[in-house]
Amino acid sequence: MDCSSKMVKMKPHRGCLFLRHGLIVLLALLTANCCIAEDGSLPTPNEAEEAEEAEEAAETEVEEIREANCDLVSPFLSPAVIYYKHFNNWLETAGPLVQVMVSGFVIAFGGISAWDAPKFWRWLFTLFVACGAYCITGHEVSLWEITSGGSIGVYVLSVQGFLAVGGAVFVGFEGSQVLFGGSMGLLISYSTGAWARWAESVAPGVTLVWYSFGIVAGFLLFTVYRKAALATLGPMLGSLMVVTGSFYLISQGLSLIVGAENLAKAAIFPSASLPWSSVAGTLLGNAGVKALPLHCACALLATALHSALEMRAVTVPVLVVSPVILGLATCTSILCKAWPGNVCPEVLTPVSSWQWPLFGTLLWIGGMATAAWYQLDKLADWERSNFWNSDRILYQPAKFAEEGNMHRASPQALAQRHAVDAESPSDRAGYHELSDTPFAGFVDAVERWWEDLMDDSPQGQRRRNRSHVCCR
Secondary structure (H helix, E strand, O other), rough: HHHHHHHHHHOOOOHHHHHHHHHHHEEEEHHHHHOOOOOOOOOOOOOOOOOHHHHHHHHHHHHHHHHOOOHHHOOOOOHHHHHHHHHHHHHOOOOOOHHHHHHHHHHHHHHHHHHHHHHHHHHHHHHHHHHHHHHHHHHHHHOEEEEEOOOOOOHHHHHHHHHHHHHHHHHOHHHHHHHHHHHHHHHHHHHEEEEEEHHOOOOOOOOHHHHHHHHHHHHHHHHOOOOHHHHHHHHHHHHHHHHHHHHHHHHHHHHHOHHHHHHOOEEEEEEHHHOHHHHHHHHHHOOOOHHHHHHHHHHHHHHHHHHHHOOOOHHHHHHOOHHHHHHHHHHOOOOHHHHHOOOOOOHOOOOOOOHHHHHHOOOOOOOOHHHHHHHHHHHHHHHHOOHOOOOOOOOOHHHHHOOHHHHHHOHHHHHHHHHHHHHHHOOOOOOOOOOOOOOOOHHHHHHHHHHOOOHOOOOHHHHHHHHHHHHH
């Protein structure tokens, strides 16, 4: 089905409206020029023929633009898909120097994620989102030509988008994790929801329940259980980045030494003519980037299992299940033959050249298992600074504020304060013991606020008055 037929059936995108209105105005002007000459008289036969030719040329040009940008104006594509395609096309056509720089950035980003994702996640996430804002701003500015400064204007606006979004995400980091977790949960539930869409005809509403469950699960995993989720997602995605980025650079170096033809004989290395994105795509098999939500779902399942059992010997094998299965499917046709349906899913179909996917998957699994074993061992230390299970969320006790921002104090100072409060139960206004529930911070914040609100002592009244003055 072509792009024009798609636009007729659904509400058009703003790009389609722009092209359509422009075409209507252009045709109206051509028709007016065809019927009336400059002096107000009727046109001659030659002028009419020239007008018809100009009209046909204009229609042909508009159709060529529409075909070339069908993915940009089609209402059937999500903006996220459009941006990804645009970035991937740019990455595939970039020069060797850009490819090397991108590979170096990927290795650094993946190495930090595999080594200590919970510790550096705030910086990594802020940088990732800011870079995305830079690319999206540049894409939109170039597409709509909203500046007359040429490439310099595009770069200036893109940098401003980078700084603005990066600053907003860094300052409001915890709020951004709510949005990111819900979005990731919806994406993963949709990618793994083929069974729900199939069962929709039998049980209407099952897809809504499944997608809602994914959103709630994503919210919880990236807020309350974020450090545990990063201890599995970081090793999985970080090891993939390190392996693909490193082997891209190795292939480029070997091609300069032994030549591209001789390198092609050693099939365990990716082709030197492929960009980094294609190197990573061939490692993931025929499904390419579409397989990533399945791997992330397996990592989050391992997170839930570790939260319940807290046994690394069980969590790590579960974490590597999806790479093992999809790697086996990429290199052999065993799973495709065992598939019950007549048509084998794309994610299970084998590739023609299996040496590099097999070798790369083995390295990926080894690095993933090692990094996950290391990070899960440090999880208990990380959880001590969990924002969503701390006494800093939503409300700071008035007594803590009076004593000099106790929420910024060291763990030793807080422990000493806990001991003092335990010895002096009569002097506990404005403070409440933390519980062990996942939402302890939220519950305790509400209880502390209520205690301060109901404190009728002179000290409590002065605290409330001071709070009102600050708020005004």
